[in-house]
Amino acid sequence: MLQQLEELKLKAFQELEGINDVKELESWRVRYLGRKSHLTNILRRLAALPLGERKAVGAYANEVKVYLEDSLKQRGEALREAQLAASAEKEHIDITLPGRHLPIGRLHPITQTLHEICDIFSSMGFQVVEGPEVEWDYYNFEALNIPKEHPARDTMSTSWVDFQTENGVPMLLRTHTTSVSARIIESMPPPIRVVEPGKVYRYEASDATHVPMFHQIDGLVVDRGITMADLKGTLYEFSRRFFGEDRKARFRCDYFPFVEPGVEMAIECLVCGGKGCRLCGNTGWIEILGAGMTHSQVLQRGGIDPDIYTSFAFGMGIERLPMLRYGIDDVRLFYGSDLRFLRQF
Amino acid sequence: MKIPLKWLQEYVALTLSSSDLANKLTMAGIEVKGVQVIGGEWENIVVGQIIAIKPHPNADRLSLPTIDLGTEQQTVVCGAPNLRFGDKVAFAPVGAQLIDGHTGQAFRLKSARIRGVMSSGMACSEKELGISDSHERIIVLPAEAPVGTPLADYLGDVIFDLDITPNRPDCLCVIGIAREIAALTGRSLSLPEVSYKEAASPIDQQISVEIAAPDLCPRYGASLITGVKIGESPRWLQQRLLACGMRPISNIVDITNYVMLEYGQPLHAFDYDKIKGKKIIVRRAAEGEAVVTLDGVERVLSADMLVIADTAGSVAIAGVMGGADSEVTRGTTSILLEAASFNPASIHYTGRRLQLPSEACMRFERGIRPELTLPALKRTTQLIVQLAGGEAAKGVVDVYPGKREQEPILLSTGKVKTLLGVEFSLDQIVGALTSLGFDCKQGDSASEVWVTTPYWRSDIHLTVDLIEEIVRVIGYDKIPATMLSQSLPRQNPEPVLGLKQQAGRILTGCGFQEVITYSLTSLEMLNKLLPEPHPLEPMPLRMANPMTAEREYLRPSLRANLLAAFSANRRHEDSGIRLFELGKVYLPRHNDLPDEPEALCGILGGSRLEKSWQGKEELLDFYDAKGVVEGLLNQLGVEANFEEDRDESLCLGKQAAIVVDGKKLGVVGELHPKVLEAFEVSEPVYLFEINLTALLPFTIGHKMFQPIPRFPAIVRDMALVIDTEISHQRVLDIIKSFPLVNQVTLFDVYAGDQVPRGKKSLAYRITFQSPTHTLTDKEVNKVQQQILNKLSSELGAILRG
Ligand SMILES: [Zn+2]
16 A cells, blocks of 8 residues: 555656646646545545554555645745746837826916915915006005106106096006005004015016016015014015025115115026126126115005004016026017927926 | 116215116116116227228229228228228237128128128127118217227117106116115216306396196296207217117207206107297196197197196297297297296196107106206216207296295104015115115114105105115125915905806816906907897996907907807817806996896807717717706705796797796707807807806705615506697696605607607606505506606696507
């Protein structure tokens, strides 16, 4: 019996080694380990053997069974590995072919910049508000200490709307978003902390640095105890977050009829880093915005008592910022709707 | 405004380098836009004197001057026609850098043999030195020029180009800038000494002045100089005018311009003999009064303009331009000199109306203090007597109806701190103000001071104006940077801004590129949107002063600009184009500002997916446009109906109104072929347009959560054959009206050989589900039969076999 088992084991193993197809493994299993196999037969007939022989044959038969089962498992795994390797070889794809694209859209670079700026000021507690683009002369000029025949009007060439009102009030396209501040001072009770983004218009011919329509953002804070130090802190924080930690900023005296004292904020030139170059006109500084302490007459005209409340205001052009950041040399590109330009942002 | 530093130096010692000085002025509000160095390249060029002139042996038009340079003498070959023995010239030795008189390029001078004679240097023209374009003649320096001195020391200069803000007319002159520099650098200012000999005859007996419009002319001063000789002004004076960008004309005109640049006060010289009645009357012009100005043009005036007149008529438009009749000419011998102060707004109005901008006008419209008239008048009189000969009459005329005392302003250290957020001591405050010429007197308490503004400052009215002066001098860098510490104001975000942002995000997610186009457009552009021309109703708002015909009207919709953008991009894009714009449109209202709703417009056409190595190319169509609108509204939580519409710019039958709660809020459709043709587009293009402002209230509704179904669904497919003209919507409405119907999907639409003519097949997948129990086939069969019965009785639908 033991002799038979030994031969069985050898034969089965040799056959197993010869198998190269996973499907043949099953018929091998049926043949050597199935219910009708010789081995099962031997095990089934153990009881008929004399006791001494039964023990020895039984032990050995079980050993052969375990051995064949393990061998089957190993062979199976080896074959599956080989098959995967073979199919990987056969089903190889060209991973350098381009992917399947869904159409991609982007926000306009000016919109992106405005979102970025509004986010920075929002995080400092500023609320975003908007006002009309077609405006009365009053909110654009008179309310801001720019009466008729004021020289400051000459620096903001105005597009006038051909429209007759019953009381003859002139209508115009706002020349700055500061007109929204004039409205806010009149309509919102303090404390006020707002930014006012939007389109503005100038009566100007287009060239690489001028367009008749562009974007600005104004800011206004009215509260008790607002100081110029707060203005500086707020704008320096904006500069730090927009232009980066190391970009130096400075205030210098400037004039806007609706603030006093008035300042201009400049940052260190992005090209030369302050050494002086063409972009900064050899000064090392680039003007970014105008600001100041809101003029007491402006507050008073809007119904806010300047003895109780102080206020600061600032305003900046938007186009300049992406132009500096990306090195864009022609402002008209923003309004040309050319996909070859817009897709770059 | 251009200011030469050498001129400045006459009034204040310049202790800083020119770049440091430029920075200091800029920081204090006097922006130095440019710095021009004259003579920076004049290395080795020196002042020489012609001590001999010999003819050139081989050329008639050349000569051989010998030039004394102090330590040596050089003989050169020279072709200039103005060589004169004894003249001082600019001598350039071999190696000096010059500008080529013909090419304008810089070059280095080499020794050369000219027609057989060695020349080891040259006498330069102004062009070769880069001073002007004059090249025929060599430059002749004033006789006092010291021989051997480097030319850069003698003639070189640094010129600041300043940008003076409108509030500082006092800085529109050399003395004004010198005064600022003195204050900023802690030096003292020295003004010119003004004195001249007067004749015995008093001026009052020779001229009288009457101000008939004191509201427009607070002060009028005049002096009289007789026996003057009109001619050229001296070279030094001409050079200063040139350096400041003014052209020399004649000694009298040059002197008045010189004093205007020096003091900031514009002056006007009349030919005294041409003044009729020997009387000056300052009055408003008569309506329609005409005057011929210095430029020979007849100007018709209106009653709100101010003129200077004599007894016969006007002799000048006050502050704007003199009259031709009273002009100083070659033969003039007596000068009546005017220094006056005029109302700034009136001058601004007149100057702009007559389109006569000038240096004088620009100064007057920013406000010349009346106190400035006399010092400037006397300075000019002095220079005329000195440089044009003649004799000044005794005294001056000074009519001063607008005299006002300067009220002192109370300033406290506390007020300074309240505004600036930093404490300055009273000493610092007084020091800064005093340096600028303010007069400070101790107030009632130790922290207060009464400040009187110096006469030349027209921009100081309030305490805050003084505070700006203080920080200007002390420096903005002394102000700390603090963060706002007040509690946060209540926030009331404008919901339309959120909607705009959300819509922008959704559309970019759908593959649309945002564009921003000009709000101003043309009628021509708007008319392209009309397949059959007709007048626009309502007419869009028009500009009173359009810059160009393309920017004359405020757009009533975004369509035209987007179509133009599509068309322009199609010239270089061959795949699908999807564009959108979010912006205001302007709808006129009666007697009010226009309505400015936020509009959203999208446009699409071309292939659905970019050309690829896999799959076939499919074109975008109406259902792509509608799908974007449906997706957008879905994400905004708005349910809309699409109803047939008649928008003239779109194809009839291929457009739908977007209707929410019975209101039309937009439209989607295919553009009319004639419209496309007008925009030079030769492919189908689809458009959608939504009024976001009107949509806003529907996006704010409160959403409720729907529980996820707990019981399994049963899905049935149903293919119907139905008349072609019956819309999907009508079928859908019937199916959805039944209980247990949870979801209906149209998955096939077919018309063709397989169905009878005039019919189409619609295949629906219906999902039945109950929130309370597991459905049985029996239940679903029953409902499905009911649906079919209703579809059949109401729409004549039959089940497709
Ligand atoms: Zn730079």
